[in-house]
Amino acid sequence: MKIAILGGTGKEGKALARRWALAGNTIFIGSRQREKALRIAEELSQEIRGGRFEGGTNEEAAEKGEVVVLAVTSRGHRGLLLQMRDRVQGKVVIDVTVPLHPQNPTRLAFPVEGSAAQEAQTLLGPDVNVVGALHNLSAHRYDEAENPIDCDALVCGDDAGAKQVVLDLVRELGVRAIDAGSLENAVFLEGMTAVLLGINRRYGVKAACVEISGLPHVLKPVGTRLPGTQLSQKSH
Numbered sequence: 001m002k003i004a005i006l007g008g009t010g011k012e013g014k015a016l017a018r019r020w021a022l023a024g025n026t027i028f029i030g031s032r033q034r035e036k037a038l039r040i041a042e043e044l045s046q047e048i049r050g051g052r053f054e055g056g057t058n059e060e061a062a063e064k065g066e067v068v069v070l071a072v073t074s075r076g077h078r079g080l081l082l083q084m085r086d087r088v089q090g091k092v093v094i095d096v097t098v099p100l101h102p103q104n105p106t107r108l109a110f111p112v113e114g115s116a117a118q119e120a121q122t123l124l125g126p127d128v129n130v131v132g133a134l135h136n137l138s139a140h141r142y143d144e145a146e147n148p149i150d151c152d153a154l155v156c157g158d159d160a161g162a163k164q165v166v167l168d169l170v171r172e173l174g175v176r177a178i179d180a181g182s183l184e185n186a187v188f189l190e191g192m193t194a195v196l197l198g199i200n201r202r203y204g205v206k207a208a209c210v211e212i213s214g215l216p217h218v219l220k221p222v223g224t225r226l227p228g229t230q231l232s233q234k235s236h
């Protein structure tokens with residue numbers, strides 16, 4: 001799969017890029033600045049032997065990706081959507097954006113459409129399948145050697161086929177992926193991140209996450225071997 005990550009130069013984008021590349025995907029890093037994207041793609045290529053990384057503008061990335069991930073700050077979300085609309089028609093767009101309040105990251109500033117993912121769906125139109133995912137998993141977790149990651153990722157969207165594509169991609173990150181229903185539920189998934197950030201602060205940890213119990217039949221994550229670690233499988 002060719003996965004374009006818009007804002008792939010940031011913490012979240014780079015962390016996703018590493019793990020997806022390790023699973024055999026080609027990653028196109030997008031940025032507002034072409035040079036910056038090329039530099040990050042080169043750095044990632046050095047880091048992940050055999051990983052396939054390309055870089056370019058967000059526009060180039062949006063055009064080249066089969067699946068397009070929005071990994072920009074919430075401040076840049078709306079503008080990027082308007083800019084990318086024509087280039088992502090007919091594609092699956094994964095929105096990981098959490099609309100955190102710019103002055104207080106344990107509070108949220110939801111857009112008028114309801115959630116960031118719903119804003120994306122509204123602005124991109126009905127021919128784009130927006131799927132909300134990965135909001136509740138800190139980038140720190142992907143960067144750790146932990147494999148599979150001891151967290152669940154909740155995935156929501158209105159198109160069953162698109163959602164399945166994303167559930168499979170999430171498993172490739174080494175995370176258990178759970179179908180969390182329609183895109184309307186993105187408001188809860190995005191909102192949960194603010195709760196987790198508050199928990200991090202109160203308990204002095206970096207990356208609290210969620211795990212759903214009572215789902216023995218959910219597929220295990222695909223093992224991802226990070227450099228210097230052993231492949232392992234957790235038992236659920």
Ligand SMILES: NC(=O)c1ccc[n+]([C@@H]2O[C@H](COP(=O)([O-])OP(=O)(O)OC[C@H]3O[C@@H](n4cnc5c(N)ncnc54)[C@H](OP(=O)(O)O)[C@@H]3O)[C@@H](O)[C@H]2O)c1
Pocket residue numbers: 007008009010011012013030031032033036037070071072073074075076077079080096097098099100134135136137138139140
């Ligand atoms: N970090 C996490 O643990 C985490 C976890 C779950 C979800 N998320 C979500 O993932 C997204 C990215 O988070 P992050 O931590 O990676 O953020 P970040 O490192 O602060 O920024 C990501 C990228 O956003 C781009 N950007 C910044 N301002 C922009 C603007 N005004 N317009 C367009 N692009 C802009 C920048 O790319 P260029 O300068 O190269 O264009 C930057 O590298 C956020 O929406 C966040 O809520 C993050």
